[in-house]
Amino acid sequence: MPDSRAAEIVRGTMRLLAGLGFHGVTEMTLANNRRADIAALGPAGEIWIIEVKSSVADFRSDSKWPDYMSYCDRLFFAVGSDFPQELIPDETGLIVADAFGGAVIRDAPEERVAAARRKAVTLRLARLASMRLMQAADAGWTVAPALLT
Amino acid sequence: MPDSRAAEIVRGTMRLLAGLGFHGVTEMTLANNRRADIAALGPAGEIWIIEVKSSVADFRSDSKWPDYMSYCDRLFFAVGSDFPQELIPDETGLIVADAFGGAVIRDAPEERVAAARRKAVTLRLARLASMRLMQAADAGWTVAPALLT
Numbered sequence: 001m002p003d004s005r006a007a008e009i010v011r012g013t014m015r016l017l018a019g020l021g022f023h024g025v026t027e028m029t030l031a032n033n034r035r036a037d038i039a040a041l042g043p044a045g046e047i048w049i050i051e052v053k054s055s056v057a058d059f060r061s062d063s064k065w066p067d068y069m070s071y072c073d074r075l076f077f078a079v080g081s082d083f084p085q086e087l088i089p090d091e092t093g094l095i096v097a098d099a100f101g102g103a104v105i106r107d108a109p110e111e112r113v114a115a116a117r118r119k120a121v122t123l124r125l126a127r128l129a130s131m132r133l134m135q136a137a138d139a140g141w142t143v144a145p146a147l148l149t
Numbered sequence: 150m151p152d153s154r155a156a157e158i159v160r161g162t163m164r165l166l167a168g169l170g171f172h173g174v175t176e177m178t179l180a181n182n183r184r185a186d187i188a189a190l191g192p193a194g195e196i197w198i199i200e201v202k203s204s205v206a207d208f209r210s211d212s213k214w215p216d217y218m219s220y221c222d223r224l225f226f227a228v229g230s231d232f233p234q235e236l237i238p239d240e241t242g243l244i245v246a247d248a249f250g251g252a253v254i255r256d257a258p259e260e261r262v263a264a265a266r267r268k269a270v271t272l273r274l275a276r277l278a279s280m281r282l283m284q285a286a287d288a289g290w291t292v293a294p295a296l297l298t
Binding site: 011014015018023024025040041043045100119122123125126127129130131132133134136137138140141143 | 172190
C-alpha cells in the first residue's frame with residue numbers, strides 16, 4: 001500500500017485508533033514475515049491489525065489477509081469512502097478513513113490471540129516503536145533499515 | 150534529571166543499550182507514579198530501568214531508586230565518568246556514559262519481575278513509544294501531555 005492515497009488512509013486510521021485508545025505502529029513485520037500495515041494495542045493489551053486498501057485493484061491483488069488473523073484479536077480493513085464495502089470479508093471489520101480521520105463502520109469479530117503470541121507481538125511492537133522513536137530523536141544513531149520494520 | 154549533562158548521559162546510554170539489543174523510552178511513568186529515566190526491553194522481554202545521575206548532588210537528593218526495583222529485572226545507575234562510583238548501591242548496576250556512548254561497568258543483579266507486572270510494563274512501554282512516535286510523525290494530531298510520560 002505504498003501510494004499517497006494509502007498514506008492518507010493510514011494517517012486518518014491512526015487518528016481514529018488513537019481516539020479509541022489504541023496506539024501502535026505502521027508497517028510491522030510479523031513472525032510469519034507478513035507485514036501488517038498497522039498494528040495497535042488497546043488499553044488492556046488487545047491487538048488490532050488494520051490492512052489498508054487504497055483501491056479495489058489493491059484489495060484484489062492481496063490474498064494475504066488470512067495470514068494476519070492469528071496475530072491479532074481483531075482484523076480490520078481500512079479503505080476510502082469510495083471503496084465498495086461489500087467486498088470486505090465477513091471475518092474482518094471495516095474502517096472508512098481519509099487523511100484527517102475515520103470511523104469504524106463495522107466491528108471485527110473477536111478471535112483471541114494465544115497468550116504466548118500476544119506476548120511476542122506486544123514485545124515486538126514495543127521494541128520497534130522504541131527503535132523508530134530513537135531514530136527520530138537521535139540523528140547520530142544509525143540502525144539497519146531491516147530492523148525498523 | 151532535566152539538565153543538559155543528564156541529557157547527554159541519556160543519549161549515550163540509549164546508544165549503549167541499543168548496542169546490547171535493548172530498546173525503550175525515556176521518562177516513563179510507572180504504576181507507582183515514579184518516573185523512570187529510561188525503561189528498555191531486551192530481545193526476550195527483559196526489563197531494564199536506568200536512573201541517570203548528572204552529579205553527586207543529584208544522586209544524594211534522590212532516595213526513590215528502591216521504588217523502581219520491583220518494576221524491572223535489573224536496575225542500573227548511569228553516570229558521567231567523573232562520578233564517584235563507590236556511591237552506587239550494590240543492588241544496582243553501573244553504566245558510565247557521555248553524549249556519544251557508554252559502557253556497562255558493573256552488571257546489575259537480576260531480580261525477575263512478576264509475570265503480570267512484566268506484561269503491564271511491556272504494554273505501557275509499547276503504547277507510550279507508539280504515542281510519541283505518532284506525535285513526531287503527525288503534526289496535526291494532538292494528545293494531552295500527561296499521556297506522553
